[in-house]
Amino acid sequence: MGQSQSQADTRPATAEELSKQLAEKFATRCFTPLEIYSFRDVFRSLADTSDGVSYLKEDTLTRFLQVPDALGVAPVLFQMVSYLAAFPFPAGAPAVLGFEEMIVVVVMLTERYGKVLRGGGRGRNVLLYRSLTVFDRLDGKDGADKGGGDGDKEVVEGEGEELNGNAKAHTGFAVDQPANDEEGDDDDDGLALSALESLDANDVFKHSDAPPISHCSIPIDNFRKIIMLLLLIAPLEASQPFPDYSDRLSGDNLEQLRATADAILSAFINTESDTGIKIHSWNSVIPASLPNLFNGFSALFSHFLFSKSLDLSKRKPSSPTTTPPISPPTSPPSSPALRRPTTPPPLPPLIPTADAEEAEILDLTLLSQLSFFLDPTSLFHRLRLLYSGGSAGFSMRSFETRVFNWRAPSLLLVSGSRLPAIPESSNERAFADSLPPKRLPDSTATNPNRLVFGAYIPQTWQQTYKTCLSDPGTILFQLSPTHTIHRSTISTDQLSFTHPPLSHPGISLGSPHPSSKSASGTANPAKLGPVSLHIDASFEFGVFTHDSRGGGAFEPASGPGGGDWQERFSIESLEVWGCGGEEEAEEQRKRWEWEEREAEARRRINFGKGDREADRALLEMAGIIGGGRSGGSMN
Structure with a gap:
């Protein structure tokens, strides 16, 4: 009797x-008492109940998160959440979204798991990949043929289907069915293993059916919808009310949203030939080119931690079911003003209204795309339009006047259309003659509607004479038609801004510094770096070169955005945006005022009408008079 009791x-x-123990550990270590109280209140207000089990339905979840119907992303988002809810046992997916399951979902998507689990972003990226995948029938059939002759008799997708004539019980997502394939390093189960280690349950992981990943892929259309959602919610903050997206989901704005999503999608796959995103491409592109892609989910799901019914300005009688697990203040506020609920001041616009109206390249969608690889805190509510060729004129002098006094990082954006293979005008022919013969093909077989390139410049702009400006934080990028990011290497040939008489003047990133013209007055073709952007001095033409061998100032891209190609384009718009706030803008204004005073002082020098001795001393210092030279009459 005692032995059987011990065994039990x-x-x-x-x-x-x-899973329940993990949820409890997440709740106590990853949430504050006030947050878990708010979470419980929000969940109870949303949950349906069946057979004593409270859970969230798909339409309830998407309605609470205010996911736009126009995107058609609700089923994809619900699939992702249902998979994450089963963590760390993927065989249990799709899981019912109960209270404990939603705690796990919110912790994983808000990236609070670091207080409990070991392992970094790679494990989370793989987990998110699995949550979006479906079973690839072609790969699955090939794997089954290799593993056994009956592989094609089983249907592994869907619920309530038959297996060998018998009703099949629900076995979770098809992605979680075992297959006879070998997993590579791309399959990282570090988070699941860490979760079980934290519960002293390592053996469970060893004996579990680790889901295969090489026979799975993310459908292109599903991921396009997720990207469009992430572009919308990228600027969202945790405690910020959900904004109105209606103006961005119609007409040209919706087309721009879809085109940007396609540009990001093309970083993973060749949209003309591939059918889905594989894990190797996912693990290559996300860390290098889109490290902040899923940041929007953190703010979106943080709304579960803010209950609208919770008003800290009121004190209610304590009760076991309604009192939050925190100690109330020992005494009420000393004045009525302090007892009023405080509301945060409204946020400034993401892009200043006047700048947004003047801009020709940057809009809210492109701003979200930039935040996927640049620090969002330096972009949202922090950008100022310093220069726009459309309004200030396409000239280097105008560029200098408006940009050189900005003492903070800046963004250079240039857009245009592809030049024809055979020049059609004298200007196009002159530009082609200034470059080496084109040996690389265009980046895409089809002619894109718009090419958009740019650079993140951490240092202050200035004219260069012999050497390039360099900063390890400089980033060269392409935003359309394909999203590619090129980070700086140890090379210092990063940025030059040159005027004549140097050969090939203009703005150049990633190429050696231009040299002086030869004695004959002719110049050799421009030296273009392996990964480089060159804009000519007239701001009329540009060229972006991408050599997959690298070896220059910027790293080449991998995946579909890589390869060997070159785009020569006619510039339609050119902009520079300053990354900074009022302090940086005030510093720029002060420098402008100082330069204006100096220029005015130089204009007021009027020899013969001012201080005669001072004028003579100035001329002597200049070597114009004195030393036996009269220099002419001073009368």
Whole structure:
């Protein structure tokens, strides 16, 4: 009797029990008492109940998160959440979105798991990949043929289907079905293993069916919808009310949203030939080119931690079901003003209204795309239009006047259309003659509607004479038609801004500094770096070169955006945006005022009408008079 009781006490915990223990650990370590109280209040207000089980339905979840119907992303988002809810046991997906399951979802998507789990972003990226995948029938059939002859008799997708004539119980997502394939390093189960280690349940992981990943892929259309959603919510903050997206989901704005999503999608796959995104491409592109892609989910799901019914300005009688697990203040505020609920001041616009109306390249969608690889805190509510060729004129002098006094990082953006293979005008022919013969093909077989390139410049702009400006934080990028990011290497040939008489003057990133013209007055073709952007001095033409061998100032891209190609284009718009706030703008204004005073002082020098001795001393210092030279009459 005692022996059987001892055996019962030492039985291993079930997956359901371990999942509940993990949720409890997440709740106590990753949330504050006020947050878990708010979460409980929000969940209770949303949940449906069936057979004593409270859970969230798809339409309830998407309605609370205010996911736009126009995107058609609700089923994809619900699939992702249902998979994450089963963590760390993917065989249990799709999981019912109960209270404990939603705690796990919110912790994973808000990236608070670091207080409990070991492992970094790579494990989370793989987990997010799995949550969006479906079983690839072609790969699955090939794997089944290799593993056994009956592989094609099983249908592994869907619920309620038959297996060998018998009703098949629900076995979770098809992605979680075992297959006879070997997993590579791309399959990182570090987070799941860490979760079980934190519960002292390592053996459960060893004996679990690790889901295959090489036979799975993310459908292109599904991921396009997720990207469009992420572009919308990228600027969202955790405690910020959901904005109105209606103006961005119609007409040209919707087309721009879809085109930007396609540009990002093309960084993973060749949209003309591939059918889905594979794990190797995912693990290559996300860390290098889109490290902040899923940041919007953190703010979106943080709304579960802010209850609208919670008013800290009121004190209610304590009760077991309604009192938050925090201590109330020992005494009320000393004045009525302090007892009023405080509301945060409204945020300034993401882009200043006047600048947004003047801009020709940057809009809210492109701003979100930039935030996927640049620090969002330096972009949202922090940009100022310093220069726009459309309004200030396409000239280097105008560029200098408006940009050189900005003492903070800046963004250079240039857009245009592809030049024809055979020049059609004298200017096009002169530009082609200034470059080496074109040996690389265009980046795409089809002619894109618009080419958009740019650079993030951490240092202050200035004219260069012999050497390039360099900063390890400089980033060269392409935003359309394909999203590619090129970070700086140890080379210092990063940025030059040159005027004549140097050969090939203009703005150049990633190429050696231009040299002086030869004695004959002729110049050799421009030296273009392996990964480089060159804009000519007239701001009329530009060229972006991408050599996959690298070896220059910027790293080449991998995946579909890589390869060997060159785009020569006619410039339609050119902009520079300053990354900074009022302090940086005030510093720029002061420098402008100082330069204006100096210029005015130089204009007021009037020899013969001012101080005669001072004028003579100035001329002597200049070597114009004195030393036996009269220099002419001073009368």
